[in-house]
Amino acid sequence: MLVEKSTHPGWLSNAYLLAVEGGPAVFVDSGADVAPLIEAVERWRTTPVALLRTHAHQDHVEHEDELVQRYSIPVLAEPGEWDWDGLQVEALATPGHSDDGLSFVVDDGLVATGDTLFRDAVGGGDVAAVRRSVMDVLLE
Template identity: 60%
Template structure:
């Protein structure tokens, strides 16, 4: 399997092209990053792209779909020698899908990142990360919707959210404020944009994952 990545300089969103072999068949995964590096890979590999795999419909992941002019897929499929399994991972968005390609890599969209997770519905994000993605073989490469590649094995061991959800790290107890409301900071992690990502719990028991810029410590 051949993979090339492009990343948007401002949104830090990734788009990929994946091919079965040189001279073979390819698919794009998302389209929110500059297309030039991906088209260069297509030419160098002499492959024929046939589909766009869309992880979710947010603008920073679909911006160039029209330019590619290919059918958009969100389901399982085979394309040449590529075997693609689509897995629903709602939470960041209702339409979020992860794609496992050739049992080698999983494209996680905005659900799981290196050291972080996506914002959105707390219960859905936790389920999609712990019960869906991390139930896959841990040797899989993780190719996320933003910034750096990782592996499921690394995130199982080192991701701050995952470590607390696994019970190997205690929940935090630091007091903070979010949107002017008192809360407890359960987890603080690095995030793909160089800031932070936080899991906070409000006094009424609500658990929320928010961008670090919203947290007053």
């Protein structure tokens, strides 16, 4: 699994490209500068198939329209499961920081949690809901 990360310096939010070299790729959120992600698409000769939205806060969707239009890809913002030529993704409802919070399990080895989890912290919001999302969904 190839991973390219971009961070917005003001919001400290991240956007990612997760890809199989020469195969399918997904974007995770779009709040940070997407230029490094677009460059990675070209460098790895990968084909974007979807944009995974962890939640709809502005710092996570800033460049969503740009990516959707450029690659003609859907925004996935509901729980579900997808498989694109071996790139497997499962979206799990993880409300708490926001009511629409999702975490994406990619190839059973990587989990993109958006703002459900921060480094050394949780993402704020409804503390009881965050606890349920972490303990009953992510750690199950």
